[in-house]
Amino acid sequence: xxxxxxxxxxxxxxxxxxxxxxxxxxxxxxxxxxxxxxxxxxxxxxxxxxxxxxxxxxxxxxxxxxxxxxxxxxxxxxxxxxxxxxxxxxxxxxxxxxxxxxxxxxxxxxxxxxxxxxxxxxxxxxxxxxxxxxxxxxxxxxxxxxxxxxxxxxxxxxxxxxxxxxxxxxxxxxxxxxxxxxxxxxxxxxxxxxxxx
Amino acid sequence: xxxxxxxxxxxxxxxxxxxxxxxxxxxxxxxxxxxxxxxxxxxxxxxxxxxxxxxxxxxxxxxxxxxxxxxxxxxxxxxxxxxxxxxxxxxxxxxxxxxxxxxxxxxxxxxxxxxxxxxxxxxxxxxxxxxxxxxxxxxxxxxxxxxxxxxxxxxxxxxxxxxxxxxxxxxxxxxxxxxxxxxxxxxxxxxxxxxxx
DNA sequence: CGTCATAAGATACGATACGTATCGTATCTA
DNA sequence: TAGATACGATACGTATCGTATCTTATGACG
Numbered sequence: 001x002x003x004x005x006x007x008x009x010x011x012x013x014x015x016x017x018x019x020x021x022x023x024x025x026x027x028x029x030x031x032x033x034x035x036x037x038x039x040x041x042x043x044x045x046x047x048x049x050x051x052x053x054x055x056x057x058x059x060x061x062x063x064x065x066x067x068x069x070x071x072x073x074x075x076x077x078x079x080x081x082x083x084x085x086x087x088x089x090x091x092x093x094x095x096x097x098x099x100x101x102x103x104x105x106x107x108x109x110x111x112x113x114x115x116x117x118x119x120x121x122x123x124x125x126x127x128x129x130x131x132x133x134x135x136x137x138x139x140x141x142x143x144x145x146x147x148x149x150x151x152x153x154x155x156x157x158x159x160x161x162x163x164x165x166x167x168x169x170x171x172x173x174x175x176x177x178x179x180x181x182x183x184x185x186x187x188x189x190x191x192x193x194x195x196x197x
Numbered sequence: 198x199x200x201x202x203x204x205x206x207x208x209x210x211x212x213x214x215x216x217x218x219x220x221x222x223x224x225x226x227x228x229x230x231x232x233x234x235x236x237x238x239x240x241x242x243x244x245x246x247x248x249x250x251x252x253x254x255x256x257x258x259x260x261x262x263x264x265x266x267x268x269x270x271x272x273x274x275x276x277x278x279x280x281x282x283x284x285x286x287x288x289x290x291x292x293x294x295x296x297x298x299x300x301x302x303x304x305x306x307x308x309x310x311x312x313x314x315x316x317x318x319x320x321x322x323x324x325x326x327x328x329x330x331x332x333x334x335x336x337x338x339x340x341x342x343x344x345x346x347x348x349x350x351x352x353x354x355x356x357x358x359x360x361x362x363x364x365x366x367x368x369x370x371x372x373x374x375x376x377x378x379x380x381x382x383x384x385x386x387x388x389x390x391x392x393x394x
Numbered sequence: 395c396g397t398c399a400t401a402a403g404a405t406a407c408g409a410t411a412c413g414t415a416t417c418g419t420a421t422c423t424a
Numbered sequence: 425t426a427g428a429t430a431c432g433a434t435a436c437g438t439a440t441c442g443t444a445t446c447t448t449a450t451g452a453c454g
Contacts, residue, residue, distance in 0.1 A: 008402055009402080010402070010450070010451085037439080047442080048403080048404090052402095105313075109228075109303045110229075117366070150380035160353055160356050163360050166305060167359075183389065184389065185353070188381055188385035190388060191384035191387060205430090205432075207430075232411060234411060243433060244414090246431060
């Protein structure tokens with residue numbers, strides 16, 4: 001008798017063990033390599049335990065990603081619009097690893113339509129607020145006009161970043177945000193904040 | 198002897214039969230339901246025949262989508278920027294079916310990194326040109342300034358549309374482009390075409 | 395402290411699809 | 425008409441799915 005204690009985890013403890021296993025499988029095999037059987041094996045539990053909690057692989061992965069979100073912006077706000085915008089976009093692109101991008105893509109492909117929005121939010125939860133901080137600071141510095149930036153304009157920037165991450169190769173060249181910042185985003189922000197004629 | 202002639206298709210004829218079967222399976226079962234076995238069955242051929250041509254399901258589906266691209270813009274250009282932009286975005290959103298969106302999402306999740314850009318191009322091949330036509334017409338009508346619209350600005354618009362299709366529920370409410378057109382895109386285009394100070 | 399509902403964990407199941415190997419032969423080319 | 429090609433059929437072992445069944449550790453409650 002080598003092992004005497006057949007410990008049995010429950011609830012929160014078990015759930016956390018499952019999440020860690022999901023992340024480990026994700027790191028080792030990528031999204032496509034995550035399976036109920038593999039996760040159960042690694043977490044030293046069984047498939048029914050997983051199926052009681054998650055209805056699909058996508059469900060499981062989304063859940064495991066929750067503690068993986070970013071709580072703080074990747075760069076400090078200086079008040080210089082172009083600098084701050086570039087730092088924010090480049091910083092986000094830098095802190096999201098190729099593996100994370102692959103996971104996002106996998107989730108887009110597999111999650112049920114009803115939860116697609118949650119996928120978008122995964123690592124972008126606070127981006128719109130951080131953009132708001134940037135534009136507020138630029139306005140305070142006199143770089144932008146007095147009109148508040150419409151939410152639609154901020155969402156355009158979020159879309160640009162997310163789109164770039166999804167549709168660009170992660171290996172090879174880094175994303176180049178300079179062109180879009182100079183050629184589109186900064187002019188857009190100036191235009192929408194210009195005082196009414 | 199019921200059937201006397203065991204006809205055997207080859208090359209182009211066979212390929213076209215395969216493509217049609219892929220589209221049929223796609224329509225019937227959705228992207229997730231497309232399998233090598235199912236396609237082979239429907240096309241009355243065999244798996245090895247498919248594997249000789251395609252290395253993955255994503256490969257197969259991308260190939261089958263080729264003749265499915267759109268060659269003409271969904272609306273005529275009037276010269277009124279806001280109207281044309283809205284018509285183009287809404288028109289694209291309308292002609293891309295929920296099933297097509299599901300296929301796009303599936304492809305994003307499964308295609309190998311090296312071909313991710315092809316996925317983006319699938320139904321958006323000419324969108325950037327059509328946008329250029331719209332801005333050219335607006336410039337000709339005096340609605341935009343003399344500076345040519347930078348490609349980066351047009352790509353922002355493409356990103357907005359693609360992003361909206363991917364991350365919004367297809368069922369339920371139609372995408373609302375009015376807010377983004379008025380609150381971001383039109384001001385952006387005016388700003389980038391303004392004559393240099 | 396004993397009872398009991400709960401759920402963990404193990405196992406097994408049929409079904410499905412994977413990707414590959416093998417083989418006979420229809421079809422095209424020269 | 426000979427030879428190369430590759431279609432079409434079949435079968436294989438493996439992997440994973442999602443579910444059913446059963447035992448038993450665990451914690452709540454009396």
